[in-house]
Structures are given as structure tokens and as C-alpha cells.
Amino acid sequence: MKLKTLGSQIVKKVAERPSTISVSASVLAIIAGLFVGFIVMLIINPGQAFAGLRSILFGPFSDMEGGRSLGNTIYYAVPIILTGLSVAFAFRTGLFNIGATGQLTIGAFVAVYIGVNWAFLGPLHWIVAVLGGMLAGAFWGSIPGILKAYRNVHEVVSSIMLNYIAMYTVTMLIKQTIFNATSARALAPETTARLPQWFLGDVFPRSSINIGIFIAMILVVITHIILNKTTFGYELKSVGFNRDASQYAGMSEKRNIILAMAISGGIAGVAGAVMFLVTGRFMSIENHLMAEGFTGIAISLLGLSSPIGVFLAGLFYGALEIGGFYLQRTTNFVPQIIEIIIAVIIYFSALSLFLQKFVANFLSKRLKKEVQISEGSDVL
Amino acid sequence: MAFVIEMLNITKEFPGIKANDDVTLQLKQGEIHALLGENGAGKSTLMSVLFGLYQPEQGIIKVRDKEVVIKNPNDANDLGIGMVHQHFKLVHNFTVTENIVLGYEDTKKGFLQLDNARKRIKELSEQYKLRVDPDALIENISVGQQQRVEILKMLYRDSEILIFDEPTAVLTPQEIQELMKIMKRLVSEGKSIILITHKLNEIKAIADRCTILRKGKYIDTVEVKSTSNEVLAEKMVGRKISFGVEKTPAKPKETILKVEEVSITDYITQKIVVKNVCFEVKRGEILTIAGIEGNGQTELIHGITGLKPLTKGKVILKEQDITALSIRQKSLSGISHIPEDRQKHGLVLEYSLENNLILQNYFTTQFQNRGFFKFDNIRDHAEKLIERFDIRSGKGPLSQVRSMSGGNQQKAIVGREIDRNNDLLIAVQPTRGLDVGAIEFIHKQLIQERDQGKAVLLISLELDEVMNLSDRILVMYEGEIVGEFDPQKTTENELGLYMSGSKRGKQQ
Numbered sequence: 001m002k003l004k005t006l007g008s009q010i011v012k013k014v015a016e017r018p019s020t021i022s023v024s025a026s027v028l029a030i031i032a033g034l035f036v037g038f039i040v041m042l043i044i045n046p047g048q049a050f051a052g053l054r055s056i057l058f059g060p061f062s063d064m065e066g067g068r069s070l071g072n073t074i075y076y077a078v079p080i081i082l083t084g085l086s087v088a089f090a091f092r093t094g095l096f097n098i099g100a101t102g103q104l105t106i107g108a109f110v111a112v113y114i115g116v117n118w119a120f121l122g123p124l125h126w127i128v129a130v131l132g133g134m135l136a137g138a139f140w141g142s143i144p145g146i147l148k149a150y151r152n153v154h155e156v157v158s159s160i161m162l163n164y165i166a167m168y169t170v171t172m173l174i175k176q177t178i179f180n181a182t183s184a185r186a187l188a189p190e191t192t193a194r195l196p197q198w199f200l201g202d203v204f205p206r207s208s209i210n211i212g213i214f215i216a217m218i219l220v221v222i223t224h225i226i227l228n229k230t231t232f233g234y235e236l237k238s239v240g241f242n243r244d245a246s247q248y249a250g251m252s253e254k255r256n257i258i259l260a261m262a263i264s265g266g267i268a269g270v271a272g273a274v275m276f277l278v279t280g281r282f283m284s285i286e287n288h289l290m291a292e293g294f295t296g297i298a299i300s301l302l303g304l305s306s307p308i309g310v311f312l313a314g315l316f317y318g319a320l321e322i323g324g325f326y327l328q329r330t331t332n333f334v335p336q337i338i339e340i341i342i343a344v345i346i347y348f349s350a351l352s353l354f355l356q357k358f359v360a361n362f363l364s365k366r367l368k369k370e371v372q373i374s375e376g377s378d379v380l
Numbered sequence: 381m382a383f384v385i386e387m388l389n390i391t392k393e394f395p396g397i398k399a400n401d402d403v404t405l406q407l408k409q410g411e412i413h414a415l416l417g418e419n420g421a422g423k424s425t426l427m428s429v430l431f432g433l434y435q436p437e438q439g440i441i442k443v444r445d446k447e448v449v450i451k452n453p454n455d456a457n458d459l460g461i462g463m464v465h466q467h468f469k470l471v472h473n474f475t476v477t478e479n480i481v482l483g484y485e486d487t488k489k490g491f492l493q494l495d496n497a498r499k500r501i502k503e504l505s506e507q508y509k510l511r512v513d514p515d516a517l518i519e520n521i522s523v524g525q526q527q528r529v530e531i532l533k534m535l536y537r538d539s540e541i542l543i544f545d546e547p548t549a550v551l552t553p554q555e556i557q558e559l560m561k562i563m564k565r566l567v568s569e570g571k572s573i574i575l576i577t578h579k580l581n582e583i584k585a586i587a588d589r590c591t592i593l594r595k596g597k598y599i600d601t602v603e604v605k606s607t608s609n610e611v612l613a614e615k616m617v618g619r620k621i622s623f624g625v626e627k628t629p630a631k632p633k634e635t636i637l638k639v640e641e642v643s644i645t646d647y648i649t650q651k652i653v654v655k656n657v658c659f660e661v662k663r664g665e666i667l668t669i670a671g672i673e674g675n676g677q678t679e680l681i682h683g684i685t686g687l688k689p690l691t692k693g694k695v696i697l698k699e700q701d702i703t704a705l706s707i708r709q710k711s712l713s714g715i716s717h718i719p720e721d722r723q724k725h726g727l728v729l730e731y732s733l734e735n736n737l738i739l740q741n742y743f744t745t746q747f748q749n750r751g752f753f754k755f756d757n758i759r760d761h762a763e764k765l766i767e768r769f770d771i772r773s774g775k776g777p778l779s780q781v782r783s784m785s786g787g788n789q790q791k792a793i794v795g796r797e798i799d800r801n802n803d804l805l806i807a808v809q810p811t812r813g814l815d816v817g818a819i820e821f822i823h824k825q826l827i828q829e830r831d832q833g834k835a836v837l838l839i840s841l842e843l844d845e846v847m848n849l850s851d852r853i854l855v856m857y858e859g860e861i862v863g864e865f866d867p868q869k870t871t872e873n874e875l876g877l878y879m880s881g882s883k884r885g886k887q888q
Contacts, residue, residue: 231748234735241730247687248717248725249739250708360395 021363022304025355029302030316033345037337048331055330056338059323062330069322071200071207077318078212079104082219082271083296084303084310089223090155090264091305094240097261099144099159100268101293102166107137107269108276108283108290109170115189115277116178125192126277130215133273134266140166141265142258149254155261163289171285179285186283195277212274216311219267224307226263236260268293298342301349317342382445384409384572385430385461385541390439392425399425400436403598405574405591407541412563412573414587414604416580416616418815419785422596423576427543431463432456462534463543468526472519476512477501480533497536504535508565524555531562542566543574548582549813552672553843553876560586578616578815580609592616617817627827630851632662636714636803636835637684642693644679644859653679655859657693661804666826666836668850669861670843672879676859677839678720681808685717686710687725698803711740716797720808720839726793727781734762734777737796769795770821787818794822798829805829808839823849843872857881 037056041049055062060073083100090097097103111133114125121128143162147153178187195210227233238246239256246253271292276283299317303309324338348355385407392400400422407413417423428434430441432450440447443459450456456463470479477498486493501514510528518526527547534542544563548556563573563586575587583590583604590607592599592615599615613621637660644654654676661667671677682688684695686707694703702710711717719725727736738747738758747757762777771791773779781789794810807826811819826849830836840846846853846867853865855878862884865875877883 229753230751231743231753232751234742234753238728238731238739242724242728244724245726245728245739247707248685248719250706250711 021356021359023309024359026302026304026309026313026349028355028359029345029348029351032348033341033343036344037341040337040340041333045332048333052327052331052333052337055326056320056323056341059321059326060319062322062326065206067204068206069326071204071209072325073315073318073322074204074213075208075210075318076321077314078216079271079275079292080295080299080317081216081311081314082274083268083292084299084314085216085219085223085296085307086264086267086271087296087300088303088305088307088310089227089267090260091300092227092240093236093256093260095145095148095257095260095264096156097141097144097159097264097268098156098297099141099162099166099265099293100271100296101289101291102159102163103137103140103265103268104272104275104290104293105163105166105170106140106272107133108272109173110136110269111193111273112186112189112276112283113173113178115193116187119190119192122192125190126195129189129193129277130195130270130273133269135269137269137272138262138266141268142262145258145261148261149257163293167287167289170283171287174283174285180282183282185285188279188282189277193277194279195274208278208280210278215270215274216314219270220307220311223263223267227307268296271296295342298346298349302345382409383407383442384444385574386442386445387426387430388440388442390426390429390436390441392422392429392434392436398596400429400593401596401598402439403593403596406601407572407574408589409572410567410570411588412567412575412586414575414577414583414590415593416578416583416590416612417593418578418616418817419787420595421593421616423593424545425596426593427463427545427574427576430456430461431543457537457539460538460540461543462537462539462541464527464530464534464545464547466545466547466549468530470518470526470529473517475515475517476521476529476532477514479518479529480514480536484537501532501536504532508535508562508569510562522555524551524558527551527555527559528562531566540570541572541574543576545576546578547575548577548579554880556582580612580816583612584609594618613816616815621816621820625823625827625848627849628831630665630830632665632851633833635660635662636698637661637837638694638696639680639684640694640696642680642683642695643691644676644683644688645691646679652691653859654683657856657859657861659854659861661835661837663803663835664830664833665851666830666838666849667852667854668838668840668846669854669856670840670846670875670879671856673841675856675879677856678808679859680856681717681720681806681839685715685806714802714804716800716802716805718793718797718805718807718810720812722786722789722793727789729780729782731781732777733766733771733773733779733781733784733792734758736781736792737762737765737777740796740800765792765795765799768799769825771795787814790814790818790822794825798825802834804835804837806837806839809841810838811840811842811845819845843875846875847872855879857884 038049038053041052060070063069083104086100087097111129114129114132118128119125140162144155144158147158148155174186180187195212197210200209200211227237235251235256238249238251239253243253275281275292295317299310299313303313320338320342324335327333327337328335383406387405390400390403391398403422403426405415405426415423425434429436430450432452432455441450442448448459450459471482477494480501481494481497486496498514505512510532512525512528512532518529547559551559567573577583587604589601590604590612591601594616639657639659642654642657643652646653657680659667669677679688683690686705690703694701696702697713697715700713702713705713723729728739738761741747747754759777765771766776769791772788773784781792790810797805810822826836826838838849850867853867853870853875854861855863855875857879858881863878
């Protein structure tokens with residue numbers, strides 16, 4: 001009986017932590033998304049709905065010959081983890097960076113440009129290309145930062161508009177510098193500039209996985225440390241939460257806003273580099289905004305704006321993408337089902353406050369019952 | 381006399397706390413009934429229950445002897461219960477009339493009919509001598525008038541029971557006088573009033589009976605006339621409170637802060653808000669700048685601490701000209717600053733208590749090494765201050781500051797600034813909105829600082845505080861220092877005349 005009270009105490013402790021409630025809200029959002037997706041499949045083709053759900057849920061394990069599907073899951077997750085991280089970092093410092101797409105585009109172009117032209121760098125080639133993409137993204141991100149710091153222009157407005165400027169600028173620059181006229185797209189980066197696979201190629205043979213996942217992990221750890229362990233992060237968050245109090249405490253709010261946006265942009269720039277410094281993917285000259293930047297917003301929401309949460313949410317997104325790929329292979333559903341599921345998850349993440357309240361209510365009711373039961377059993 | 385409202389044995393629980401524990405409140409027809417308690421005693425919760433915002437777990441509510449269930453504010457309105465909230469709920473770019481009819485509009489075939497409403501508002505305004513122009517825009521009228529619009533709103537809805545939630549917190553002394561007259565008039569016309577407050581003077585001045593809550597529990601209901609302030613305070617806080625501030629005569633030593641001919645022009649309005657202000661604060665004294673809100677005190681302090689640039693003049697701290705230094709350099713050269721608006725400037729509400737306690741010195745080697753925090757030191761620092769300044773909160777150093785009561789937020793700031801051990805302590809309205817217990821505590825701290833040889837510059841709107849704490853008093857009016865006084869030799873009346881601009885002297 002003592003064990004039981006101890007157990008319920010632990011349950012209570014876990015349940016009372018605020019993070020428990022917010023994490024369960026994210027999990028609920030995911031479950032709701034999958035549920036809606038399942039309903040849609042039931043309506044379209046009841047006979048295959050269960051098979052469809054299975055292939056969505058276990059997409060990453062569909063082709064386990066050498067872990068191909070698992071490797072590809074990670075491969076698809078990396079850019080999304082990075083754009084999610086970019087948005088989350090800005091968000092934690094009180095800024096809403098909707099311009100991840102633009103920063104990603106600029107970063108991708110610079111990375112590919114270096115990848116095409118600077119083959120003399122030899123083994124350092126891909127490193128320089130990634131760093132170039134990062135710097136370019138940081139530069140692009142700092143523009144709305146500067147506008148906000150000195151002219152109080154809202155970063156949402158300026159970063160959205162910069163998305164289009166980035167898109168057209170890059171189309172123009174591709175045509176002038178690294179254009180492959182025969183295929184009407186950008187040239188492929190030299191093999192030295194492509195991200196190596198290292199041992200990952202042996203662990204996940206036949207998959208496209210590369211060391212992008214390590215880059216993402218390093219950045220997740222760095223941003224986690226900056227935000228939670230350093231005076232720099234303390235300043236960034238202070239300025240985001242309360243500009244007046246930060247000014248009172250003698251912090252330079254302008255500098256901090258610009259730096260926060262530059263870092264956020266830099267991470268998005270890396271995402272761009274990682275996306276295109278690969279085999280078989282080329283920058284296009286069709287003017288369309290790259291969806292990865294916007295998906296990053298959703299992933300940041302789902303990951304509760306914490307670097308580690310974003311990492312997990314990004315992996316989940318990669319799994320869904322792969323699930324969608326195998327969905328159309330094994331059943332006759334279209335992969336758009338996946339888009340629906342993701343959209344529903346995003347909606348529910350946006351409703352996370354509501355969900356959190358729901359979870360909190362549920363837990364408090366449950367706990368009361370538990371306490372009553374354990375009190376009752378004490379009497380017995 | 382019959383009761384118009386009876387709240388019997390109300391219990392309202394929130395996770396982890398009983399905000400109201402078996403509380404009873406009975407309101408007589410035609411009385412002003414004060415609801416007294418410290419911050420966090422459960423006054424607002426009780427009124428929210430009456431207004432239908434919360435459902436009580438236990439207890440019943442009777443309106444005119446009939447048991448009722450109030451599910452939402454509309455039910456409350458239907459029962460004739462109206463509330464003037466502490467923070468007004470008005471649409472700023474609407475007229476008075478539009479605000480009053482909002483949610484209660486007269487329409488004809490879908491079109492708004494304002495004429496009748498306007499007429500009725502005018503009548504009501506005259507009947508109760510509220511003097512509100514029904515066509516004025518809210519953003520163009522004073523805070524006192526906005527409050528009267530809120531009162532009109534209730535009258536327009538034929539409310540018989542009026543709840544005032546700390547109505548004087550935002551008013552000037554004159555406006556408070558006016559409000560009290562209005563409340564008396566309302567009662568004489570047959571309305572009944574519940575007044576939520578923690579200011580004893582107001583209760584003495586206007587209330588008939590008083591119900592006291594402490595930590596969510598019902599303590600007592602007393603006749604105000606036959607109960608002294610001391611007894612009320614003791615019931616409210618649960619221990620004896622000393623009203624007078626005990627202090628020995630000041631022993632001023634060398635000058636710490638010297639302000640020379642400081643002028644400040646407001647950046648937006650281009651108005652001169654501080655004019656040629658000169659004064660000195662010496663080690664071991666409390667210099668108070670008294671004045672009605674909005675006469676340039678805020679800007680002057682922002683100028684001295686660097687939050688606003690000076691147009692002209694010099695600030696000299698310990699014989700060093702600090703006029704041109706940055707905010708941080710000024711603060712490091714020896715200024716502690718308890719800011720006027722604790723939530724705007726003083727705290728990052730989203731941060732934990734321990735993170736707020738290092739807001740002014742997080743960058744020192746005590747708390748960081750090469751940019752990485754020393755979390756053990758931060759925790760020790762927080763625990764030290766929590767104990768020394770009796771900062772109470774749910775989860776100690778890890779409490780989110782937003783969830784703390786106003787008094788404890790203020791104690792956190794006071795503790796942080798005093799602990800920095802600077803020669804100059806600037807305290808701007810350090811007790812604004814606090815209850816007697818917290819006020820007493822903060823006053824003691826300020827005097828203790830003085831006695832330890834610090835120079836204290838106090839900005840205050842409360843005349844009691846000015847008279848009790850100061851060693852010297854300056855009065856500021858329209859951006860200028862209009863007089864210097866010795867608190868032993870002056871009266872509140874004299875200060876009042878200078879503060880309102882009816883009299884002015886030469887600056888010494």
C-alpha cells in the first residue's frame with residue numbers, strides 16, 4: 001500500500017510539472033492529427049484505412065533492408081529541424097521570424113555557389129559552403145533585426161517581404177552565375193561540396209542520409225546552451241520578454257534584437273545549405289517560396305519552442321513524410337493525406353493553450369480521484 | 381434591515397490553494413460595505429464569484445432572500461449587480477455614450493439608436509452629479525472621468541448593487557474626494573455598495589461596515605465607526621502594525637548626488653517636462669520629492685538614471701560627472717533604482733524569481749564565468765534575499781514572478797536594489813498599491829538604509845509617506861521644484877497647496 005501511495009505521489013509530481021502539461025498538449029495535437037487522417041482514409045477507402053494508418057505510423061520502418069527508410073526519415077527531417085530551430089530561437093527571444101524561407105533561400109544559393117565554384121578548397125569545400133550559407137542567412141536575418149531595432153518596423157512584416165525579395169534575387173543570381181541552361185536549373189555542387197555520409201552510409205545503406213543530422217544535433221545543443229546556460233541567452237530572452245526592463249538593467253536592446261535575428265537567420269541559412277549540398281537536388285528557377293521555412297513555424301510550435309522539442313518534432317515530421325511515401329506505394333491513397341494530417345496537427349498545436357487547459361483540468365480531476373482512492377485505502 | 385446580498389459559507393478552490401475558505405458576506409440595503417484584506421486575501425475571488433466569473437465549490441448566494449445561481453456576468457447584471465473594475469473596460473476611441481450602451485444597445489431595424497441612450501445618460505449624470513459629457517471620446521477624458529463612465533454604465537443598466545474594485549488606486553487625491561462624494565450620493569439614492577480596498581483611511585472615511593478576509597479566510601465583520609484603524613489593520617494582517625514610522629533624526633554627511641540645472645524636453649510632445657531642477661542628496665538622509673502624479677517626477681528620475689536623455693544639465697555622483705554615461709555605467713557607478721512601474725521596468729515577469737534577482741548584476745563574476753552562469757551562486761543569492769527580505773512565493777527561487785503578489789514582487793525589487801549596496805538608493809513610489817504590512821516593511825528598509833549611511837532619494841505621491849519618512853522635502857509642480865520644506869516644520873496642508881500649484885516659493 002505504501003508503494004501505491006509512493007506511486008501516486010510520483011504521478012502527482014510529474015503531473016504537476018508545467019512541462020508535462022505542455023508536452024501532453026503537443027502529443028494530443030499529434031494524436032488528433034492522426035485521428036483525422038484516419039477518418040479521412042476511412043471515408044475515401046474504408047477497406048485500406050487500417051493499412052494506410054499502419055504505413056503512416058510505421059513509415060520509417062517500412063523498408064528495413066539496411067534501414068533505408070529510417071535513414072531517409074532522418075534525411076528528410078534535417079532541414080525541418082533546422083528551420084524549426086531557427087523559428088524557435090527567434091521565438092524564445094520574443095521575435096516572430098516568418099522569414100526563415102528567405103534566409104534559407106539566400107543561404108542555399110551562397111552554399112551552392114561556393115559548392116559549384118570553389119572546388120580548389122578540397123576536403124574543406126563542404127565545410128566552407130555550409131559556413132557560407134550560414135553567414136548569408138545570418139545577413140538576411142539581420143535586416144529585419146536592424147529595421148526593428150532602429151526603426152521599430154515589425155519583424156513579421158519585414159521578414160515576410162524579404163522572403164519574396166530573396167526568392168527573386170536568387171532566381172536572378174542563379175541565371176547569371178550558376179545556371180545549367182540545358183536543364184533550366186542551377187548547376188549541381190561539386191562532389192567535394194556535397195555533405196559526406198561518413199559511417200552513416202554503412203549504418204543505413206541505400207538511403208540518402210548524410211552528416212546533416214550531426215550538424216542539426218550540434219546546433220540544437222548550441223542553441224539549447226545559449227538559451228539556458230549563458231548570460232547572452234539571458235539578455236536575449238530578457239529583451240524579448242520586456243524591452244523596458246532590459247533597458248533598465250542596462251542591456252543593449254538594439255544589439256540583442258539584431259543578434260537574435262542574425263542567429264535565427266544563420267540557422268535557416270544552414271538549413272538551405274544542407275538541403276542543396278546533396279546529390280540529386282537542384283535549386284530551381286521557378287519562382288516559388290520554399291515550404292521548409294513555413295513548416296519550420298509549425299515544427300517550432302509543436303516542439304514548444306525548445307531546441308530539443310524541435311529536434312523531436314522534426315524527426316516526427318520526417319517520419320510522416322516517409323510514411324506518405326510508403327502510403328502511396330502500399331495502398332492507393334494519395335500522399336496528400338499526409339499533408340492533411342500535418343495541417344491538422346498544426347491547427348491543434350496552435351490551439352495548444354486550449355489543449356493545455358484541457359490537460360490541466362483532466363489531470364487535476366484525476367489527481368483528486370487518486371488522492372481520494374489512496375486516502376480511502378489508508379482507512380481500510 | 382434586510383440584506384440585499386448574502387454570500388454564505390463560500391468556498392472556492394484553485395489548484396493548490398483555497399482562495400476563499402468558508403467566507404460569509406452580508407450586504408445591507410443602502411450601506412457601503414468595505415471588503416478589506418491584504419493582496420491575495422481572496423477579495424477579488426469572492427467578488428468574481430458574486431459576479432459569476434467563478435463558480436464556488438461550496439456555499440450559497442442569496443439576493444434579496446432568494447437563493448440564486450450566478451453562472452456568468454449577464455446573470456449578475458440581471459440581478460442588478462454591477463462592477464467597476466480596477467482596470468476600466470472601455471473602448472478608447474468610442475464616445476462615452478457608445479461605451480455605456482455597448483452590449484446593451486437599442487436598435488431599430490438593425491440600426492443603432494443612440495439618442496434615447498444619450499438623453500438617459502445625461503439625466504443620470506445630472507441626477508448623481510457625475511459631470512460626464514456623453515459625447516466625449518474616452519481617450520480625451522481623465523482617469524477620474526473614465527471611472528465615472530464605468531459608474532454610469534452600471535446605473536444605465538439599473539444596477540442596485542455596485543461593486544467597486546480598489547477604485548482609488550488610479551486616482552489623484554482630489555479625484556478620490558470626488559469619488560467618495562459620488563459614492564455617498566449613490567447610497568443616499570438607495571443603492572448598496574461593496575468597496576474592495578486595503579486602504580484603511582478610505583474605509584474610515586466612507587464605509588458603514590467592514591468585512592475582513594485574511595489568507596482566504598473570513599475573519600470578522602465590524603461596524604467601522606466603533607473600530608479603530610489599529611484594530612482593522614491587526615485583523616487584516618494578523619499581527620500588530622505600527623503606523624508611525626520610528627526614526628531618529630538624520631545625520632547628513634557629504635553630498636552623494638548632485639543634480640545641476642537639469643531640463644528635459646519630451647521627445648514626442650516637445651513639451652518641457654522638467655525645468656532647471658537643482659538639488660543635492662547627502663549621505664545619511666532621505667530626500668523626498670513630493671508632487672501630484674505627472675508633474676515631471678518620472679522624467680526627472682529617468683533622466684538621472686539614464687532611461688531618458690537630458691536636454692540640459694548635469695548629474696554628479698560622488699563628485700564624478702555621470703551625465704554622459706550609459707545606463708549600465710551609471711548603475712555600476714553607484715545607483716540603486718527601485719523603479720516606479722515594477723512590472724514595466726523592474727521585473728521580467730516571465731522569468732523566475734531567482735533570475736529576476738540577478739537582473740542588475742547577472743554579468744558580474746559572482747554569477748557568470750566566461751558567459752556561462754554559475755547556477756549554484758544564483759540559487760544561493762536568491763535564497764539569501766528571500767530570507768532577508770521575506771519574499772513569499774509558491775515555489776521559492778523558481779516561482780514565476782508573474783504569479784507572485786504585488787507586494788512580494790515589490791519586495792523582490794527592493795531586496796535586489798538594496799542588496800547591491802550602492803551609495804545612492806532611488807525609490808520611486810516604492811509602496812504604490814501595497815497593503816499596510818508590506819508598506820511598513822519597505823519603510824523600515826528605507827530608513828535602515830539611511831541609517832547605514834546611504835543617500836536615499838524618494839519620490840512619493842502619498843502625503844503620509846512623505847511626512848513620515850523624509851528628512852527634507854522638495855515639492856515638484858509642472859516640472860519645477862517649487863519649494864523645500866522641513867517635515868518637522870510643515871503641514872500636509874501647506875504641502876498640498878504647493879503641490880497643486882496654488883502657492884510657490886523660491887528654490888533654495
